[in-house]
Amino acid sequence: MARNSSGKKIVVWGILGLLIVGLGGFGTANFGGTVSNVGSVGDREIDVNTYANALTNEVTRFEQQIGQQMSIEQASQIGIPARVLGQLFSQAALDGETARLGLSVGDTAVREQLLSIQGFQGLDGKFDPDAYKAALNRVGENPTKFEQSLREDLSRALLQGALTTGITMPAVYGDVVVEWIGERRTISVAIMGQDALLTGIPVPTEADIKAQYDAAPDTYTTPETRDVTYVWVTPEMIADEVDLDEASLRQLYDDNISQFVQSERRLVERLVFGTTEEADAAAARLASGETTFEDEITARGLDIVDADMGDVSRADLGAAGDAIFALDASGVSEPINTDLGPALFRVNGILEASEISFEDARADLSIEMAADAARREIGDMIENLDDLLASGATLEEVASETRLELETLNWTPASEDGIASYSDFIDAIKAAQLDDFPEIIQLSDGAIFAMRLDSITPATLRPLDDVRNQVVADWEIAETTRQMLVRAQDLESQVASGTALADLGLPVETFDAITRQDYISTMPDGFIDTVFAPGLAKGATTLIEGQGRVVIARIDDVLPPEDTADNTAIADSYIASAAQSAAQDVVAAFSSALRTREGISINQTAVDAVHAQLP
Known part of the structure; x- marks a missing residue:
């Protein structure tokens, strides 16, 4: 019985967590223009800014995972825009159904949600009307429309909760998993x-x-070898030639002052519970040594990364800031009420306040500004280079008349140095044909190149001798x-x-x-x-x-497996995880049925316009 109850609560909080994560991306972009929507489900339209914001957030999240920037073309290749658009269609379908059923929340719930959004809070962790208005103005939004979107989000959560209430997995599921893992x-x-x-x-x-x-x-x-001649220029090649303006360096420092002047911060993990009673019980287990913070995270069906908040300031923590900053390193707080619910916080380290003066930062700023200026200068070269190549100039002539450098390469799949380290170059050389005309291609760091495939030596079996x-x-x-x-x-x-x-x-x-x-x-x-x-x-x-x-x-x-608290926690975790997955499947199936019933339409022109304005 305890397992089913725990699993149900985690399912509900998992669904609500998706809502809260969606709110967190508000205000990332403003598409503007005359295009109003990218599609609709029945009579529910998907605003173009909503799609632009959601897409930007998802691309940013993926970039953080892979540790590098990606273009909208690369995002499209792995299906990110299609996935985001599908999620918004499902959301619109659910919104339409809540309206049809007359489901809604009161003004009090909307107000509480609005006050809890960190982006609208001042340094004291309290709601700041000026910050709220400024955030909305930045994206061309108005309070009435935004607060209506909050009401729809919360109403949708009611429908999702109704769909997923009672979804549990039998205890035997967890037992089977433990038997396999713990044997x-x-x-x-x-x-x-x-x-x-x-x-x-x-x-x-x-x-x-x-x-x-x-x-x-x-x-x-021996592998196939492709012999190429190419011209290229990178920001590093010409960065030393860029003139740096002292006033611009100072402005760059001021614009990024948060990187150089930082208040005291904490490395913090946060574990949110469904009720105060659950949080109190977990705190008691920790205090007695019955469990560890990691055990409690696992028991909630989470990984340590799900609880990690990174390094945060007192203001980032809102109302919990004073209590958390009173803890020593490695301390665990008493339960604290947050906008997500009662939570336990663990401090893993203290980062002292720091300040890097302009003089100390100048060298790094100069490198950054020179590289940025070099990228812009390279961008300005492209039109002239295109004209040169279109007029029939050879790569050798381009190198003699411009700042591009001429080089050759005997490329094989094992090549990985210099220009061969760029994935865009590898894609281009694999697709190249012997009669292709050189064209300017941009690389991910702002570099450009044009190449000529001179010859192809097929893969050859070397003689036995x-x-x-x-x-x-x-x-x-x-x-x-x-x-x-x-x-x-x-x-x-x-x-x-x-x-x-x-x-x-x-x-x-x-x-x-x-x-x-x-x-x-x-x-x-x-x-x-x-x-x-x-x-x-x-x-x-x-x-x-x-x-x-x-x-x-x-x-x-x-x-057989040992009868331990760890194995019990593993069983509970798998039960909860499976129940949450089943709940998400139910919501997805329901929204899919709604989409089929209401019908969907896509404004591909608007979608393409959004993509064109993204980096």
Whole structure:
């Protein structure tokens, strides 16, 4: 019963969390113009700014994951715009249904939600009307429309809550997972190396060498080589030539003052609970040492990254700021009421206030400004370069008349230095044809290039005589492995017939009560998967080959999972996670049915216009 209740609460908070995350991206972009919507579901239109903001937020989130910027074209290749548009269609379908059913929330709920949005709070953590108006003005929004969107969001959450209430998973689901994860096995192994072979490796015959050569032609084949001539220029190549304006450097420093002057900050994790009682119970468990903060995170069906807030200032924490900044490093707070609900905070570190003067920052600012100016200067070159190439100028002539540098490259898939480190260049060279005319292509860091494919040397199997030494070495490795496996199979048969591992004359080791989650660095790759194979019962044997050895393993014992708080938490976590996934599927299926019933339309012209204005 306790498991089902916990799972239900996590499902509800998971759905509401999606709402709150959506609110957090408000005010990121202002599309403007005369285009009003990108599509509709029935009579519910999707505002063009809503799509632009949602798309920008999703691209930014993905950029943070991969650690680099991406263009809208790259985002489209992996389906981000389509996914965002689909989510907005589903949201519009649900909004239409809430209106049809007459579901809504009162002004009090809207007000509470509005007051809780951090972007509208002042330094004291309280709602600031001026900050609210300024944020709306920046995106061309008005309070009436924005507050109506809040009402729709909260009303939609009511509908989603009605759809997902009561969705739970049976306790046996968690039990099965724990049985699989927590099963313990005691394994004894005998480790056989090359020195255990009864005979040495013979000298390969010519037939052996030829068979090895014929069996692995790819190993002895040179890759396709594409010989190219190209001209290019990068911001780094011309950054030293850029004149830096002292006033502009100072302005750049002032515009980014938050990077150089920072108040005291804390490294904080936050764990939100559905009720005050749940938060109090967790705090009591932590205080008694019954659980750790990590245990509590896992029990909520979350990962540590879900709780990590990063480094935050007192103002970032709002009403919780004073209490959190009163904690020492590694301290855990008492339950604190937040806009998301009662929460426990853990401080993992203290970052002292810091200030970098303009003089100290000048060198880095100069590099940044020079690089930015160089990128703009390169951008200004493109039109002239296009004209030169269109008039028939060769790459050699372009290099002599402009600041682009002429180079050549014998490119193979293994090339990775210089221009070959750019994915756009790799895509271009793979697609290039011998009769293509050079054209200017931009790279991700602002560099540009144009290239000419001079020749293609196909992948070629090297003659046996040229690679004989490599073939002989490969044969010796393969023959050694073969003989070791033959010898190991014979020894395994002896063990299966009753011979003790210790009687094999090999080093023996025993691993007591290991689980599928263990990793044994001294064993070959795949050791854990092999010894936990479903068909292996107590007393069974198996072989694992790798790292120049063959391991003969015997299953000494198979034990059930331990009855621990950790395993109980794992079961609860999987139940809650599965219930939340099922709830999301229900909402998705319901919204899909609504979309089919109401019909959808897409204003592709508006969608393309949004994409054109994004970076």
